Amino acid sequence: MHRILVREVVVDAPSATFAATRDFWAAALLSEAQEVEAFPEFTALPDAASMSWVGLQDIGPGPARFHLDIETDDVAAEVARLAGLGAVKVADGRTWVVMRDPSGLLFDVVPHESPWFAEHSREVG
Amino acid sequence: MHRILVREVVVDAPSATFAATRDFWAAALLSEAQEVEAFPEFTALPDAASMSWVGLQDIGPGPARFHLDIETDDVAAEVARLAGLGAVKVADGRTWVVMRDPSGLLFDVVPHESPWFAEHSREVG
Numbered sequence: 001m002h003r004i005l006v007r008e009v010v011v012d013a014p015s016a017t018f019a020a021t022r023d024f025w026a027a028a029l030l031s032e033a034q035e036v037e038a039f040p041e042f043t044a045l046p047d048a049a050s051m052s053w054v055g056l057q058d059i060g061p062g063p064a065r066f067h068l069d070i071e072t073d074d075v076a077a078e079v080a081r082l083a084g085l086g087a088v089k090v091a092d093g094r095t096w097v098v099m100r101d102p103s104g105l106l107f108d109v110v111p112h113e114s115p116w117f118a119e120h121s122r123e124v125g
Numbered sequence: 126m127h128r129i130l131v132r133e134v135v136v137d138a139p140s141a142t143f144a145a146t147r148d149f150w151a152a153a154l155l156s157e158a159q160e161v162e163a164f165p166e167f168t169a170l171p172d173a174a175s176m177s178w179v180g181l182q183d184i185g186p187g188p189a190r191f192h193l194d195i196e197t198d199d200v201a202a203e204v205a206r207l208a209g210l211g212a213v214k215v216a217d218g219r220t221w222v223v224m225r226d227p228s229g230l231l232f233d234v235v236p237h238e239s240p241w242f243a244e245h246s247r248e249v250g
Contacts, residue, residue, distance in 0.1 A: 006154065006175035009134055009193060013228045020227035024211045028195070029131065030247050049247035050131035052176040064228035066191035068134060070153070086149045102145035103138045103189035122155050122174035 002074035003121035007114050008053040010042075010069060014062025021064070022056050029054060039094075053114065068107040069096075071117060078109050081124060127199035128246040132239045133178040135167075135194060139187025146189070147181050154179060164219075178239065193232040194221075196242060203234050206249060 013021035029048035036042040138146035154173035161167040
């Protein structure tokens with residue numbers, strides 16, 4: 001048995017519009033953009049006006065999209081469960097797995113690290 | 126002065142894959158899909174394993190996308206503020222306004238209705 005939580009919305013912006021998009025979302029959500037040191041293509045928006053975390057990713061040529069991160073204490077088990085429900089694995093990231101839903105939308109399964117995981121995650125029965 | 130909160134992620138699925146996408150996200154997030162009576166193109170996922178609300182919308186021909194809803198107690202003021210930050214107004218919805226960010230991503234500015242708005246929303250200074 002493992003636990004899951006949708007933790008984050010990521011704004012995937014093409015390099016050409018990344019700076020404008022980052023500055024827009026930081027100001028829109030009353031935050032200050034902060035590059036993630038370990039993963040410089042990612043930018044966090046600390047204390048954004050949001051229930052979930054919101055982050056940005058420079059994806060190079062684009063096109064722009066949003067994606068979701070599903071946080072879990074067992075990435076392999078969650079990827080297997082979601083594949084059984086109809087998702088398709090696309091790629092292995094450094095600590096995460098990229099999948100597509102039945103409409104082709106990208107999302108990631110990521111290891112848990114948010115401070116709310118213990119309280120807000122749900123057990124997969 | 127008004128308040129804002131990113132309240133919801135909406136999965137916009139084409140009609141052709143809507144049922145499969147709805148059933149996938151409902152099972153993935155440990156919820157049961159519930160059509161929104163007043164707006165039958167929308168489906169809620171009550172008590173989903175998520176910090177934000179997650180919903181679905183049948184968008185007809187597609188393509189699939191995620192969009193965000195920014196909840197506020199003053200839609201007109203928030204639309205004006207976001208336009209000043211670089212967003213472009215796309216359309217008026219029934220109670221909401223559709224905008225695009227600097228990368229072209231769609232999001233909505235919606236009237237507040239979530240039970241967490243008072244506690245979690247942030248004042249636009």
